Amino acid sequence: MHRTTRIKITELNPHLMCALCGGYFIDATTIVECLHSFCKTCIVRYLETNKYCPMCDVQVHKTRPLLSIRSDKTLQDIVYKLVPGLFKDEMKRRRDFYAAYPMAEVPNGSNEARGQVCEQEKGSLAEDEIVSLSIEFYEGSREEKKETVENGELEKEKQNGLRFLRCPAAMTVMHLAKFLRNKMDVPSKYKVEVLYEDEPLKEYYTLMDIAYIYPWRR
Missing domain, CATH: 3.30.40.10 (Zinc/RING finger domain, C3HC4 (zinc finger))
Structure with a gap:
């Protein structure tokens, strides 16, 4: 790795x-x-x-x-x-300028030049923006799955299936893992790890980081 x-x-x-x-x-x-x-x-x-x-x-x-x-x-x-916030502040500055000087020439005439593009259209995220995500129990390999079924200790969590959450873009993987531990009543002897596909995510990653690092669509 x-x-x-x-x-x-x-x-x-x-x-x-x-x-x-x-x-x-x-x-x-x-x-x-x-x-x-x-x-x-x-x-x-x-x-x-x-x-x-x-x-x-x-x-x-x-x-x-x-x-x-x-x-x-x-x-x-x-x-x-x-x-964070630079694009939003710049768009506001441009809107304020053209509101004060409506006759001013707009370079290339684009919406971005006028400040009329929001962060969502640009593909950027604000820290306070709410992000929708789905989570599900990771089955792992067949051997791991068989062992878990035999033990029966986490079968309840697996049966809960797909879940949908809405969280701030600034939320970290560490806080997401803590939330899942409490929500799913995961015993303290088990480590809660958040993965994207098969790749473990760093605890300090925010949802904003994940959206930029991995393929993601709104």
């Missing part, structure tokens, strides 16, 4: 933050010559008076520097998924 290392988001910040404004990327845009990324508005404004990357001094297009930058949607999606 592959070893999993848990890291803090602060350790990823250098890869998620714009060197020009010091905030998390918004409309992440990358310089094609050196692959350094910045907020779109930050790098466009910077290149109005400069012809070099602000991080490594590589020269961009001499006469038309904007030809050297590309929108990085993948990077922006990663930032939105790793930083």
